[in-house]
Amino acid sequence: MAEAGKNSPRLQKWIYVILRVGVVVSGLVLIGGLALVLVAHQPRPEAAPPTVVGLVWRVLHGDGVAVIYAGLLLLMLTPLVQVAAATLGWLVTGPRRFALAAALVLTLLVLSLWLGVG
Amino acid sequence: MFTTPANIALLLLSGLATGVAGAVLGTGGGVFLIPILVVGFGVPMHYAIGTSIVSVIATSSAVASVNVERGIANLRLAIVLEIATALGAISGAIAADWLSAIVLEILFAIVLVPTAVAMWRGRGHSQPATTNNAATTGTDSSGSLGGRYFDAALGHEVVYAVRRLWAGLSASFVAGGMSGLLGIGGGVFKVPALNVWCKVPIKAAAATSNFMIGVTAAASAFLYYGRGDVRPALTAAVVLGVLAGSAIGSYLNLIVRGRLVRRIFAVLLVAVAAQMLARAVLLGR
Numbered sequence: 001m002a003e004a005g006k007n008s009p010r011l012q013k014w015i016y017v018i019l020r021v022g023v024v025v026s027g028l029v030l031i032g033g034l035a036l037v038l039v040a041h042q043p044r045p046e047a048a049p050p051t052v053v054g055l056v057w058r059v060l061h062g063d064g065v066a067v068i069y070a071g072l073l074l075l076m077l078t079p080l081v082q083v084a085a086a087t088l089g090w091l092v093t094g095p096r097r098f099a100l101a102a103a104l105v106l107t108l109l110v111l112s113l114w115l116g117v118g
Numbered sequence: 119m120f121t122t123p124a125n126i127a128l129l130l131l132s133g134l135a136t137g138v139a140g141a142v143l144g145t146g147g148g149v150f151l152i153p154i155l156v157v158g159f160g161v162p163m164h165y166a167i168g169t170s171i172v173s174v175i176a177t178s179s180a181v182a183s184v185n186v187e188r189g190i191a192n193l194r195l196a197i198v199l200e201i202a203t204a205l206g207a208i209s210g211a212i213a214a215d216w217l218s219a220i221v222l223e224i225l226f227a228i229v230l231v232p233t234a235v236a237m238w239r240g241r242g243h244s245q246p247a248t249t250n251n252a253a254t255t256g257t258d259s260s261g262s263l264g265g266r267y268f269d270a271a272l273g274h275e276v277v278y279a280v281r282r283l284w285a286g287l288s289a290s291f292v293a294g295g296m297s298g299l300l301g302i303g304g305g306v307f308k309v310p311a312l313n314v315w316c317k318v319p320i321k322a323a324a325a326t327s328n329f330m331i332g333v334t335a336a337a338s339a340f341l342y343y344g345r346g347d348v349r350p351a352l353t354a355a356v357v358l359g360v361l362a363g364s365a366i367g368s369y370l371n372l373i374v375r376g377r378l379v380r381r382i383f384a385v386l387l388v389a390v391a392a393q394m395l396a397r398a399v400l401l402g403r
Binding site: 011012015016019020022023026027030031033034037038048049065068069071072073075076077078079080082083086095098101102104105108109111112113115116117118 | 175189193262333338346354357
């Protein structure tokens with residue numbers, strides 16, 4: 001159990017690692033996608049976002065715009081993973097009422113993800 | 119917008135500049151980014167908001183990770199307030215889809231004014247940090263939501279209680295709504311409310327708000343993404359620029375602490391607000 005008024009050190013560490021990894025990985029994917037777009041000379045207006053299945057297929061075929069979309073999605077998913085980790089962390093270390101609050105936030109994020117990305 | 123190397127380079131530089139300004143001035147950067155995209159590049163308002171909201175996730179995630187590691191961000195308070203901000207952000211993003219670009223530009227220009235006032239006054243003027251004494255004599259009206267952290271500048275541990283949680287929740291809902299509607303972080307609404315109404319020390323209020331901003335932005339970003347308002351090359355270039363700019367700005371922040379710089383930018387923001395308002399009125403005719 002965490003000391004009163006202090007964040008659980010383990011939870012702090014998890015969130016720190018998730019945020020760092022999320023920013024670095026998505027940043028690298030975005031750099032790769034932009035490079036592909038510029039190298040492949042794709043000076044055209046960009047299309048609407050593909051479906052998740054379509055996105056994976058296009059990334060595997062080296063489509064730069066799809067790689068950028070993947071990088072952006074990774075970045076947008078970082079806070080969601082962070083909240084999921086917080087839910088789990090408070091469930092394990094307590095106080096559990098904060099796990100409930102985190103689960104509520106996670107539900108809202110998943111709802112938004114479902115409405116937006118499908 | 120076409121993904122030519124020249125455009126990408128210009129967008130990277132714009133992101134870099136707003137990232138530096140945001141880090142040095144303690145704002146999310148969206149207040150500078152959206153006018154640059156809309157007025158400078160002619161990007162449609164909805165696309166500019168979509169780009170800005172993803173940039174907010176990037177900067178918040180980068181800055182928040184440091185605040186979380188130092189223990190300044192109050193995770194418990196953040197997650198409770200986040201219920202209100204996430205609800206507000208989703209509502210704001212849905213409302214943005216119904217509103218015209220002109221209405222959004224007018225609202226954005228209006229929101230720039232309190233941001234400029236906050237920038238003029240500076241964050242450190244609101245309230246001195248609560249000390250250990252306050253924790254032993256004060257009452258925590260919000261259960262275990264209070265926090266403690268070591269303040270290197272003060273040289274001792276700061277302990278605080280959270281008061282009037284309902285006020286914090288209300289301000290958080292408004293901040294979330296503004297974030298989802300206009301693509302800004304919303305800290306300008308949340309930080310003063312946490313500090314003045316909930317009596318959270320300004321450093322903890324800013325760190326907690328910054329930690330929340332990324333989650334709030336994600337709640338609306340998925341909706342903007344689904345509508346096609348997050349344009350890939352535009353957003354990627356700006357996000358990478360903002361991330362680099364934030365890192366440079368965090369370093370410059372240690373050197374540049376001038377009140378004059380802050381006030382120059384505050385005046386600049388008012389001028390930008392006036393320009394965006396005039397533009398929206400002219401377009402609306």
